[in-house]
Amino acid sequence: MMMEKILMILILLTSLTGVCPWRPGQTYVRAGDMVALYCRHDSSSHRDAKVIWTSSRTQERDLSDMSSAEQTRMGLLVRGRSLVILSASVNHQGNYSCSLGNASSRFWFRLIVCTTRSRECEERTQYPQTCYTQEACTLNCPEVNVPAASTPNITSNGIIWHKEGEPKDGYFSSVEENDHGVYTCTRSYLYHRQVYNMTFTVVLKVKPKEKKQVPVITSPRNRDVFDVDLGATLVVDCEAVMYSDFDDVLWLDRKSVVETNSSFPVFYNYTRESKGAEIKMTASLVFKKVSEEDLSKMYTCRLDAVSGPSSFVTITLAQKARPSYVSLVLGVVGVMVAMVLAVVIYARFKINITLFLRDTLGCHSRTSDGKSYDAFLMCYKSDTDTGLNEDDRKCLESVLEERFGYSLCLYDRDVSPGKAAAEAVLDCIEQSRTVVLVPTSPDPGSGSGLLSAIHAALVERQTRLVFIQTETTEAPRSGSLPEALQLLGEAGDCVTWKGVSSMPHSSSFWKQLRYHLPAPRKASKIKLLPTAI
Ligand SMILES: *[C@@H]1O[C@H](CO)[C@@H](O)[C@H](O)[C@H]1NC(C)=O
Ligand SMILES: *[C@@H]1O[C@H](CO)[C@@H](O)[C@H](O)[C@H]1NC(C)=O
Ligand SMILES: *[C@@H]1O[C@H](CO)[C@@H](O)[C@H](O)[C@H]1NC(C)=O
Ligand SMILES: *[C@@H]1O[C@H](CO)[C@@H](O)[C@H](O)[C@H]1NC(C)=O
Ligand SMILES: *[C@@H]1O[C@H](CO)[C@@H](O)[C@H](O)[C@H]1NC(C)=O
Numbered sequence: 001m002m003m004e005k006i007l008m009i010l011i012l013l014t015s016l017t018g019v020c021p022w023r024p025g026q027t028y029v030r031a032g033d034m035v036a037l038y039c040r041h042d043s044s045s046h047r048d049a050k051v052i053w054t055s056s057r058t059q060e061r062d063l064s065d066m067s068s069a070e071q072t073r074m075g076l077l078v079r080g081r082s083l084v085i086l087s088a089s090v091n092h093q094g095n096y097s098c099s100l101g102n103a104s105s106r107f108w109f110r111l112i113v114c115t116t117r118s119r120e121c122e123e124r125t126q127y128p129q130t131c132y133t134q135e136a137c138t139l140n141c142p143e144v145n146v147p148a149a150s151t152p153n154i155t156s157n158g159i160i161w162h163k164e165g166e167p168k169d170g171y172f173s174s175v176e177e178n179d180h181g182v183y184t185c186t187r188s189y190l191y192h193r194q195v196y197n198m199t200f201t202v203v204l205k206v207k208p209k210e211k212k213q214v215p216v217i218t219s220p221r222n223r224d225v226f227d228v229d230l231g232a233t234l235v236v237d238c239e240a241v242m243y244s245d246f247d248d249v250l251w252l253d254r255k256s257v258v259e260t261n262s263s264f265p266v267f268y269n270y271t272r273e274s275k276g277a278e279i280k281m282t283a284s285l286v287f288k289k290v291s292e293e294d295l296s297k298m299y300t301c302r303l304d305a306v307s308g309p310s311s312f313v314t315i316t317l318a319q320k321a322r323p324s325y326v327s328l329v330l331g332v333v334g335v336m337v338a339m340v341l342a343v344v345i346y347a348r349f350k351i352n353i354t355l356f357l358r359d360t361l362g363c364h365s366r367t368s369d370g371k372s373y374d375a376f377l378m379c380y381k382s383d384t385d386t387g388l389n390e391d392d393r394k395c396l397e398s399v400l401e402e403r404f405g406y407s408l409c410l411y412d413r414d415v416s417p418g419k420a421a422a423e424a425v426l427d428c429i430e431q432s433r434t435v436v437l438v439p440t441s442p443d444p445g446s447g448s449g450l451l452s453a454i455h456a457a458l459v460e461r462q463t464r465l466v467f468i469q470t471e472t473t474e475a476p477r478s479g480s481l482p483e484a485l486q487l488l489g490e491a492g493d494c495v496t497w498k499g500v501s502s503m504p505h506s507s508s509f510w511k512q513l514r515y516h517l518p519a520p521r522k523a524s525k526i527k528l529l530p531t532a533i
């Protein structure tokens with residue numbers, strides 16, 4: 001309203017001074033084309049007021065007053081609010097005005113007819129359009145200065161598209177980059193069986209398809225677990241990036257939407273923030289006081305999107321682990337149990353373990369002690385007939401030597417004859433790392449009477465003693481054994497001979513005996529040992 005009043009004052013001033021102070025709207029038309037000027041409605045004019053058209057070429061004469069013959073001669077038509085020039089020529093170039101009745105303001109038009117392809121004319125009659133590759137594209141023929149559809153006796157006759165002279169379709173189902181360029185559209189109109197044309201150029205740009213932006217929840221991640229203390233306040237922010245005002249983020253407790261009313265113990269509130277095309281939304285799930293019940297539930301943050309696929313993430317709460325002394329105590333107890341177990345296992349299987357290590361890995365002391373024998377087998381008289389007989393004794397000797405690779409000092413083989421018995425036995429003890437006392441029955445007679453003599457020697461030399469006993473002598477060292485034997489039995493390691501059941505090489509008798517004997521010197525591994533020494 002204000003503007004129009006100012007405009008009217010200006011018009012008034014113009015009419016008083018005779019100087020037009022503002023530039024009228026310019027209309028460019030190609031020579032030969034049709035052009036229509038339309039007189040707009042003005043608030044101060046009456047709807048049915050007479051439209052007065054003037055032209056600078058006709059000394060302000062009212063064109064609408066001219067006869068239709070005169071109008072035809074000038075190549076123009078006044079039809080209601082429209083002034084139509086059927087085929088523009090240089091003669092039509094000039095200033096036109098229209099007003100509704102004598103009270104309204106005047107509207108000015110400056111018509112410029114382009115006879116040559118000047119740059120200005122080209123620019124003024126070109127219209128840009130942009131389409132995206134692989135998308136459908138419809139070329140738009142501009143509707144600029146076209147006659148109103150209601151103009152009597154002028155009917156639209158369609159639009160034809162050309163590109164560089166070639167007829168074209170104005171529609172692409174999937175436009176490609178090389179479809180870009182300058183297109184010409186011709187609107188044709190029928191008036192009194194004559195075709196009149198309006199041409200426009202449309203410059204089509206084809207751009208690569210814009211990346212489709214997918215709305216997404218950026219945080220938290222699916223199956224995230226939030227550690228919390230019971231009774232504490234917890235806020236879980238669900239953040240999403242979206243591209244439409246209709247997209248929404250909400251929190252669900254199983255299937256039902258969490259309350260947004262903050263008077264509830266669990267609720268959510270949210271913020272939305274626009275940044276260009278992007279909308280950042282944060283929905284905060286608030287637990288005023290985390291309860292046991294909250295820990296057992298799954299909460300889902302859901303993104304409902306119209307601008308792309310919907311998505312959701314599910315979270316759970318977990319009670320914070322307390323630093324516990326129970327676990328520390330359990331740990332200590334566990335270590336102790338493991339240690340006790342290890343000791344028990346070792347005690348139970350120490351013989352097997354030691355022999356295993358010795359046999360397979362060759363784990364044993366290799367320090368040289370200057371002795372030539374591993375063991376000295378010495379017989380003593382068994383007080384029962386369960387002692388080893390001559391065959392058993394030979395067997396014992398050969399197994400120890402040939403099977404297990406020990407080097408033995410045997411009284412009847414290695415003691416040089418002629419020596420005094422006692423001296424010879426002491427020699428043997430001196431040369432051996434171990435003394436093995438073997439119960440024999442009947443009495444072998446060879447040196448077994450020297451038992452009392454060797455006790456002192458054993459103690460003095462700290463020679464290891466292995467005391468083989470029979471099942472009956474195993475009974476507590478009763479007075480049935482000679483005193484010297486009892487002393488020796490207490491000083492040494494005892495291994496029990498159980499007759500036939502002790503014969504096999506894998507029997508516990510052999511294992512125990514080998515365990516108490518030092519590792520054989522001559523071979524690191526018995527398996528490699530040839531049968532004879
Ligand atoms: C039309 O009006 C403009 C100023 O608005 C003036 O410069 C120009 O000479 C006029 N043209 C004719 C043909 O009267
Ligand atoms: C305007 O036109 C009316 C008739 O349409 C006439 O009575 C009136 O005098 C005119 N006013 C002027 C200022 O020309
Ligand atoms: C339209 O054309 C018909 C005949 O073709 C004619 O009788 C009629 O007067 C014309 N109307 C106008 C408004 O020129
Ligand atoms: C309009 O174009 C058609 C064909 O494109 C042609 O036949 C006709 O003569 C043209 N009319 C004018 C007034 O140039
Ligand atoms: C929220 O809930 C409380 C109690 O249930 C009610 O009094 C209050 O009106 C509610 N507020 C809104 C905004 O709905």
Ligand SMILES: *[C@@H]1O[C@H](CO)[C@@H](O)[C@H](O)[C@H]1NC(C)=O
Pocket residue numbers: 262269270271284286
């Ligand atoms: C959501 O509620 C919490 C707790 O009442 C409050 O601290 C926070 O400021 C609220 N946030 C918004 C965006 O309203």
